[in-house]
Amino acid sequence: MPSPSLAAPSPVPAIAARNRLVITGLAVAITAGTFVFDLMTPIGVAAALPYTLLILLSLRLGGTAATWLAAAVATVLTGIGLWIKVQGPDPELWKGVVNRGTCVLVFWAMAALGVAYKRSRERLLVEQAAALRTEQLASLGEMAAGIGHELGTPLGALQGRLELLEQMLAAGPGDPEAMRRTVHILARLADRMTRIIRAVRSLARDAWEDPFVDVSVEEIVGDALEIAEDRLRRLGVDVRVEGLDEKLRIPCREAQISQVLLNLIANAADAVQELPERWIRIEVSRRRDTVAIAVTDSGEGIPDEIRARVMQPFFTTKPAGQGTGFGLSISRAFVEAHAGTLSLESGSAHTRFVVTLPAKR
Numbered sequence: 001m002p003s004p005s006l007a008a009p010s011p012v013p014a015i016a017a018r019n020r021l022v023i024t025g026l027a028v029a030i031t032a033g034t035f036v037f038d039l040m041t042p043i044g045v046a047a048a049l050p051y052t053l054l055i056l057l058s059l060r061l062g063g064t065a066a067t068w069l070a071a072a073v074a075t076v077l078t079g080i081g082l083w084i085k086v087q088g089p090d091p092e093l094w095k096g097v098v099n100r101g102t103c104v105l106v107f108w109a110m111a112a113l114g115v116a117y118k119r120s121r122e123r124l125l126v127e128q129a130a131a132l133r134t135e136q137l138a139s140l141g142e143m144a145a146g147i148g149h150e151l152g153t154p155l156g157a158l159q160g161r162l163e164l165l166e167q168m169l170a171a172g173p174g175d176p177e178a179m180r181r182t183v184h185i186l187a188r189l190a191d192r193m194t195r196i197i198r199a200v201r202s203l204a205r206d207a208w209e210d211p212f213v214d215v216s217v218e219e220i221v222g223d224a225l226e227i228a229e230d231r232l233r234r235l236g237v238d239v240r241v242e243g244l245d246e247k248l249r250i251p252c253r254e255a256q257i258s259q260v261l262l263n264l265i266a267n268a269a270d271a272v273q274e275l276p277e278r279w280i281r282i283e284v285s286r287r288r289d290t291v292a293i294a295v296t297d298s299g300e301g302i303p304d305e306i307r308a309r310v311m312q313p314f315f316t317t318k319p320a321g322q323g324t325g326f327g328l329s330i331s332r333a334f335v336e337a338h339a340g341t342l343s344l345e346s347g348s349a350h351t352r353f354v355v356t357l358p359a360k361r
């Protein structure tokens, strides 16, 4: 296996992580500092803690404007505290001035870092969305030839049957049963083509705004396999599907869950393509209120040293141009948006990813 690489090195995750670390450090420092400076009493902590929490909360709930406002409120309140101290007969006035002055500076530093953190997170999301788009378009491009082939076969058969039907009709009133059979075959071919087109269409667009609808698991698995079928056949990968039950349904954004399965199948195909034994097994099972879809391949698992990193954005071991390192991280985001989980199983002799999603009640 080639050594791990970063497909599209981005400084954004590192900046976001660093800012978060510094903010946490400052929050701890301000609390501890106030305790030491402000007469070593719990009252000192009680004075600074609410402001610190206010800023952290504004970051979590609000946004950048709310954070600036929180820093301003903290400054005004600290100023009032200082004014009260100046009015009173305090022999250690300098301590109060230093303490509150430092607090104000730290509040603003925290707010500034918080805002920087929020902006870097937003940039990260934009980068991820753009990379996902590129990955989707790239895989669509790669599949275009296969899709053409997939559609060509039923279309050819459809044309052949239509000609046959035409001949039957031209020959006068023939065997109605033979005609009925031909029409039935035509309908099935048209249905197959509709399924292929629907699967491709659902992949080609952004589905975050789609409503959740109840979809049969059989249909989702079938659609994903329909798209991957041509490539799997060319690579000589044997596919087995177990546990499908037509009654099993999940509330979901179909395009996203199809994309997850397709990613797992595509990764599995990549992993086994050079192996002497090439198979992929898809097992569907119902566990209480959830449906589990496991995708196992004939590969011998993922080395321990990279297991923890495979779902991180930008992580890929594929040669440049073939992997973006986004398939699994985006898949996980899709599954988590459905209140489900995507995990890499550790106890299996082969590589096995499991998607768990809430079942229709």
Ligand code: ADP
Pocket: 263, 267, 268, 271, 297, 299, 301, 302, 310, 311, 315, 316, 317, 318, 322, 323, 324, 325, 326, 327, 328, 329, 351
């Ligand atoms: P990409 O496919 O673009 O590399 P992914 O996020 O889908 O991005 O996968 C990240 C990495 O996880 C892959 O480069 C590969 O090293 C590893 N991986 C994913 N699925 C498998 C699998 N079935 N077998 C072996 N390695 C895998």
